[in-house]
């Protein structure tokens with residue numbers, strides 16, 4: 001188990017002695033074919049890592065959060081994967097806590113941290129689950145809770161969304177990305193993902209059938225539009241494997257996510273939809289501030305008006 005302690009954020013003093021109820025669970029589920037080995041995919045992604053990818057991730061964070069930097073902000077990266085977005089947040093001067101359910105993803109994040117950032121005390125990396133309420137409770141609350149493409153892979157999407165809302169400080173921001181519900185197509189992809197994780201023969205069959213569409217088709221379409229570099233510093237090959245194998249898999253229509261969070265005191269500030277294409281809708285919500293708390297909204301830059309910004313990729 002990979003655990004770093006001693007960040008001194010006040011809210012996570014006790015993590016060094018944290019007992020995780022789910023340690024080893026991810027590995028077992030991967031072995032049984034019930035879970036995609038996300039961490040292994042991130043390890044291969046890191047072999048293609050370069051500074052341009054971090055810049056892509058920084059730009060995506062800045063764009064969605066409407067902030068040039070994150071000085072003075074605490075950020076929780078739920079399901080940090082490779083760690084690239086935690087690194088980007090750290091380089092934007094946030095104080096970061098990252099965690100992932102997959103021990104290999106945690107190892108990837110730790111290796112990025114070790115190689116690229118010198119002031120480690122402002123970035124803590126943990127192994128844990130978005131479904132483990134006790135673990136989340138011990139982390140405390142954050143100005144920004146970031147969870148991109150994660151909560152639909154937990155096996156209990158709505159419970160995990162509910163759980164992470166509790167980590168957002170009053171007046172803070174929740175930035176999540178959730179797979180779009182495409183009706184029958186989403187059922188099709190769920191079946192593909194289930195097969196992908198069964199055994200090597202099915203995995204290679206799924207790759208052979210879908211790869212031309214997922215990599216070549218995407219590459220051609222993006223090069224025609226002059227946008228060959230993927231958003232957020234991602235890679236064609238890793239994205240394709242993640243898309244084909246990413247299981248458990250759940251989906252939601254944007255209005256369902258928005259309503260679920262509205263009932264929990266969150267106001268939609270920004271929505272970027274993937275339109276009719278397969279992929280994630282990105283949401284930025286702010287948690288209603290309790291006037292008596294005296295804590296300012298984490299992002300003065302976000303418009304105060306209730307009408308959210310809606311765009312599609």
Ligand SMILES: C[S@@+](CC[C@H](N)C(=O)[O-])C[C@H]1O[C@@H](n2cnc3c(N)ncnc32)[C@H](O)[C@@H]1O
Pocket residue numbers: 038039078079080081082085099100101102105128129130131147148149150151153154242246
């Ligand atoms: C598609 S990847 C996204 C990684 C990263 N957020 C990014 O945007 O590049 C999904 C990640 O969620 C993690 N994950 C799945 N279930 C989780 C859980 N219950 N708690 C925390 N992380 C989880 C996976 O291990 C994986 O690294």
